[in-house]
Amino acid sequence: MKQLILILLAVTTLAACQPASNESAALRNELTDLKTKQAALEKTQYIPHLGWAMVQVQTYHAKLYFAGAAKNWELASYYTHELEEALEDVEKLHPEHEGIKIAELIKAMALPQVENVEKAVEQKDAVAFSAAFEKLTTSCNQCHQAAGKSIIRIKVPQGAGLPNQDFTPQP
Numbered sequence: 001m002k003q004l005i006l007i008l009l010a011v012t013t014l015a016a017c018q019p020a021s022n023e024s025a026a027l028r029n030e031l032t033d034l035k036t037k038q039a040a041l042e043k044t045q046y047i048p049h050l051g052w053a054m055v056q057v058q059t060y061h062a063k064l065y066f067a068g069a070a071k072n073w074e075l076a077s078y079y080t081h082e083l084e085e086a087l088e089d090v091e092k093l094h095p096e097h098e099g100i101k102i103a104e105l106i107k108a109m110a111l112p113q114v115e116n117v118e119k120a121v122e123q124k125d126a127v128a129f130s131a132a133f134e135k136l137t138t139s140c141n142q143c144h145q146a147a148g149k150s151i152i153r154i155k156v157p158q159g160a161g162l163p164n165q166d167f168t169p170q171p
Helices: 002-044 052-069 071-092 101-124 128-148
Strands: none
Touching: 002 071, 052 071, 052 101, 071 101, 101 128
């Protein structure tokens, strides 16, 4: 009788463990499927190279300047945020490039200067904007130097570099 009870206990224990085992196998299969799908998505996902992403930064840099120079503070505020987002995208997409820690450079050099421009825009202060924008531009060049790309020199825009956009404030 004891033997029968032990056998029934063993069978019951094994039966109780069976669903957990099936559930574990199902979870492992699901995880494998998700990893396969993720790998497939990564192969088809387009990530712009660093140069392409920096063109966005440069474009917003210029647009921010023209909006601020026109004292269109609402538009300058918009482009300040766009510039900041473009820099953050570069941080995320290219935290490191050719051994250079791009994300760290952006955080240390560019973003603090963008914040200074943002303050001048919020105050609607053309003199402070001009000074902050100049420092932002200098920080771009310092960042390029630190990254070993001193051949890339950014300057305060001159003339109508974007003739297809009106930067004057609207009534």
